[in-house]
Amino acid sequence: MVDDPEISKLTVSGFAQILDDVIQILQKEQFNGQITGGKISNKVVELEIPEKLAIIGDLHGDLCALLKIFKRIKIEEFVMNHNNKIIFLGDYVDRGSASIEILYKICCLKIRHPQSIILMRGNHEAPKEFPISSHDLPKRMIERFGKRLGMEVYQTKIFELFNMLYLVVIIQGVLFLVHGGVPARVNSTESKFDDLISKTGPFSESFEEILWNDPRAFLPDEKEWEFSRRGLGKHFSSSISKKWLRASNTKVIVRGHEPCNGFKIDHEGRVLTLFSCKEAYPKFDIGYILISGKQLRSIRNGYDLAENVDII
Ligand SMILES: [Mn+2]
Incomplete structure (x- = not known):
């Protein structure tokens, strides 16, 4: 465990x-x-190009990372600087040893610097009602805070937080960010982007797909998508990525969700996967993006963006 007095003294009421x-x-x-520098509609954030941008992928309870x-x-x-964004x-949670501590850290950061931090939702931050248990948080909360108080905070405030997290972030003209992937259905070219916004309510098909989907290079019978073996979500093809990039007027879909060595590229540079933890995946290194607004403006595809992935 990381030696951080603020974290080691954390009480259940403090949390x-x-x-x-x-x-x-x-x-x-x-x-x-x-x-600052953007607008919010439901759980979609649309940002102008920031001065500097950092993107952090799956952490899975790895506080060291x-x-x-x-x-x-x-x-x-x-x-x-409010014009810098992370x-x-x-x-954030599950698998690693410090899920509670990661939640604490990122919440403190958001409280201190609300304009600079954007917190998205992963499938491990699933709603209470979802059929698949998405994390080991109940166990962690009981270990750390005891059964009664630990479970009380878990059942109320943690799910309330999860419900407030963002599903889609767009960096105008360049990046389309989601946790898992883009939905398989794109309603042709007349479809306005607003469609997505109206369809990302909890329990909609798009909601599930944004959190659970994965890109795949080859699908049987040249299908555009197939159901995922994860039990929720779908595998989507390069043609679907292309349609979403066109509909949102962006160049690269950036997502997490799949373990890889820091990052990987799919769909001929249309999709970049970022993976930012090591504890539960010791074979892999930690990847994150740090890029200036100037560099962002010149991004044409995921290969250009990958130049700005730092691997630790
Ligand atoms: Mn995931």
Whole structure:
């Protein structure tokens, strides 16, 4: 475990308070429909090109990985500028040893620097009602805070937080960010992008697909998609990626969700997968993106973007 006095002294009421505070901040920014340099509609954030952008993929309870990334991007300096953004792609919890501590860290960061931090939802932050248990948080909460209080905070505030997390982030003209993938159905060219926004409510098909989908190079019988073996979500083809990039006027889909050695590229550079943890996947290294606005403007595809992936 990382030696951090703030974390080792964390009490259940302290944790509950932090969760309350971050929920309130997210409610407020979603009610106002804006964040510095961007607008918010439902669970979709559309940002102008920031001064600097950092993107962090699946953390899966690996606090060491998070702290290493923070050190590399010089976090304290980075978040002081409201025009710099850090986007987390979700899957903060499960598998690693520090899910609670990761949630605590990122919530504190959002509370201190609300304009610089964007928190997305992963499939491991699934709604309570979903059929597949998405994490080992109940066990972690009981170990750390005891059964009664641990489960109480888990059942109320943690799910409330998960419900406030974003599903799609767009960096205008360049990036389309989701945790898992793009939905298989794109309603032809007349389909306005607003369609997606209206269809990302909880339990809609798009909601499930955004959290669970994976890109695949080859699908049987040249299909555009097939059901995923994960039990939820689909595998989508390069032609679907192409349609989404066109519909959203962006160049690259950036997502997490699949373990890989820091990053991988699919669909001829249309999709970049970022993976940012090591504890539960010791064979892999930690990848994250750090890129300036100037560099972002010149991105044509995932290969260009991959030049800005740092591997630790
Ligand atoms: Mn995932």
